[in-house]
């Protein structure tokens with residue numbers, strides 16, 4: 001059973017791909033205003049916004065959905081924190097890579113990276129989320145609920161930028 005894993009999900013957004021990339025690159029602290037149910041806060045702890053090596057700190061709410069005896073259980077959102085280093089920014093590729101260094105994810109994963117990438121083709125803006133991780137032990141689940149979380153935040157950011 002491999003302890004390392006990788007999840008990739010893609011989602012089309014109708015809002016501007018350059019703006020979407022710029023939010024994750026330069027102003028992740030604006031996301032809480034667009035997706036308040038999921039992201040409550042994002043502070044800059046070290047460095048400058050939009051710079052590789054800067055350290056940001058997220059307060060987020062992540063519901064856990066799990067099955068008990070074939071019944072879907074849904075916890076209300078649990079308050080979670082994540083401290084991340086901006087590991088890479090690729091302006092050409094319009095991608096940003098976040099490496100989690102502290103917080104709830106580090107209780108069950110040895111390493112955890114999130115990469116958000118936007119491909120713009122004409123009107124189409126394809127967002128690709130890549131989650132790469134190493135579990136601390138083998139009964140740690142693959143982070144499907146966190147991937148759903150990233151996709152929900154993506155849709156909230158899209159909605160925020162679409163005409164009312």
Ligand SMILES: CC[C@@H](C)C[C@@H](CC)C(C)C
Nearest residue numbers: 058060082098114150153
């Ligand atoms: C670690 C879970 C959240 C805080 C990740 C954020 C992107 C790196 C969120 C805005 C999807």
